[in-house]
Amino acid sequence: MISELSTHLQGQLVAVHPACDDLFDDFAPAELHGKPQERTEWAIEQLKLAAKASQRLGLTAHATFSGALLWPFVYPWPQRPEGLVEEGFNELARRWRPILEAFDEAGVDLCFEIHPGEDLHDGASFERFLAAVDNHPRAKILYDPSHLLLQQLDYLEFIDRYHERIGMFHVKDAEFNPNGRSGVYGGYQGWVERPGRFRSLGDGQIDFSGIFSRLTQYGFDGWAVLEWECCIKDAAQGAAEGAPFIEAHLIQPAGRAFDDFAGVTASPSRNRRILGLPPHR
Known part of the structure; x- marks a missing residue:
């Protein structure tokens, strides 16, 4: 497919x-x-x-x-x-x-x-x-947290802000380890030496549990697409590990509230009585 x-x-x-x-x-x-x-x-x-x-x-x-x-x-x-x-x-x-x-x-x-x-x-x-x-309805976002991490953005709060415009999701990991010699800009160094590097899924710093939770919370129904880019690990190994990594993070949305068992009947008159208020006249 x-x-x-x-x-x-x-x-x-x-x-x-x-x-x-x-x-x-x-x-x-x-x-x-x-x-x-x-x-x-x-x-x-x-x-x-x-x-x-x-x-x-x-x-x-x-x-x-x-x-x-x-x-x-x-x-x-x-x-x-x-x-x-x-x-x-x-x-x-x-x-x-x-x-x-x-x-x-x-x-x-x-x-x-x-x-x-x-x-x-x-x-x-x-x-x-x-x-x-003019806020064109077809202008959407491909959300890839790796590019946000390397810029030091809050990639979780990004979802809170822009979830209505997120139309695609690439699952790619990254890490950012600044030091006294180089940071976000990388000092023209190669990918292995840069403080910010793309990594295979699970080898970086990105909180994918938080990402999948937020996307599920906001009803994202698109694909979670594995994107492999890593300066250390071989692509075949990254793919073999990445697919089950994504599968383990997929969330089945809850079909009902977890505390339904404790639900009680309600009515306007009862709610007012519980609050100690007189009935509506």
Whole structure:
């Protein structure tokens, strides 16, 4: 069974800052290399086709990246000119709005993976985008706690804030072990040496019991998709361990209140009597 389709690479190409043009050309067909405008148009068309493909497969949610016009300016130095961020999100919204409409026509939610390197990399940036697309109902979140942990966000409270917009869930572990030498930014080190690293399920620091509990509490009914990325463990071992790890965390929602056995009959008059109040006149 196919649980979802993904256009992460194509979504990335919807918005690329010129500083990254050469690097991201590899995500596009060779005939588009060195042609950023044509590459963007190709990516937008690919997303629209993905909406139709998802619809034909009977899928209701689709995974993608937002791309980034502003990522080179994520840290406010040099000082950003007034209006730069607003202009960036307005342009991002202009490019994504017709794609969102295509997904709406297909009856499929478009779930942006909240991810460093994208303009939509945390809750605040997702809110900016949502406002710029007039709270489009198809603009949803692909929730992956590993990317939130490495930014030192509260990934559980994130669910409390945005559960109505969470349309997909990737189950991926991570750990963050800062020291006196490097922290969130990682000092340009490789994945093994960085304080923040992706790990196989169960080997990291993420509280998956808390995550599954919250998603169940809010009625999330999508897939729990195993995503393996680990700089230490082999992929085959990670997959063999990851599937039962997810199965062990799945929660069957309660069919009734746990204290039903102690339930008592109630009526307005009885409730007033218990509170020591006179009957209604």
